[in-house]
Amino acid sequence: MSKRVAILISGGGSNMVAxxxxxxxxxxxxxxxxxxxxxxxxxLAKARDLGIETAVVDHREYxxxxxxxxxxxxxxxxxxxxxxxxxxxxxxxxxxxxxxxYEGRMLNIHPSLLPKYKGLHTHAxxxxxxxxxxxxxxxxxxxxxxxxxxLGQARIAVEKGDTPERLAARLLPLExxxxxxxxxxxxxxxxxxxxxS
Ligand code: GAR
Numbered sequence: 683m684s685k686r687v688a689i690l691i692s693g694g695g696s697n698m699v700a701x702x703x704x705x706x707x708x709x710x711x712x713x714x715x716x717x718x719x720x721x722x723x724x725x726l727a728k729a730r731d732l733g734i735e736t737a738v739v740d741h742r743e744y745x746x747x748x749x750x751x752x753x754x755x756x757x758x759x760x761x762x763x764x765x766x767x768x769x770x771x772x773x774x775x776x777x778x779x780x781x782x783x784y785e786g787r788m789l790n791i792h793p794s795l796l797p798k799y800k801g802l803h804t805h806a807x808x809x810x811x812x813x814x815x816x817x818x819x820x821x822x823x824x825x826x827x828x829x830x831x832x833l834g835q836a837r838i839a840v841e842k843g844d845t846p847e848r849l850a851a852r853l854l855p856l857e858x859x860x861x862x863x864x865x866x867x868x869x870x871x872x873x874x875x876x877x878x879s
Pocket of ligand 1: 691692693694695696697698725770771772773791792793801818854857
């Protein structure tokens, strides 16, 4: 039986689309739900166009109450009994209590070569540091932010003239290759790291 994958987004959802498009044919998983914390996320319409059910759990409806937000997020997810949860540009920090519920079955993509540059503004930070290479990582989600075991990385050379925006744009196609490659392995319990350069 196919593994059931839920994907959490906050924005344009290009990684979600790459994941969804990869889960066809003999792929061991299928997308069952896309959730956004932002009702205006562009990825919601893309998910619907792909025939995937969508839901919104708007964090702004739970001001200063992360637990209440996560309770609804959890209930919304569990209605679809996901085997795997993929964070794909999901820009909310999750509590230890929430991440514990999905231990060993939640992935995230982060736009840096972890353990470098956890958190925000990764492209600017790589440029400021004078790094010669940059990249993205897919890792298992644990309680600490952007800190779980790395299951794959893709690398690009930093070029003269790169700005944070240009670097982000050059990296995005590698994210779209890396995340599906890791998910495909992960769905069969294969944790061999995927390396793309
Ligand atoms: C991606 O670049 C992803 O790596 C990043 O947000 C972007 C989402 O784009 N994620 C993070 O920064 C997580 N901390 P998308 O909505 O087009 O997939």
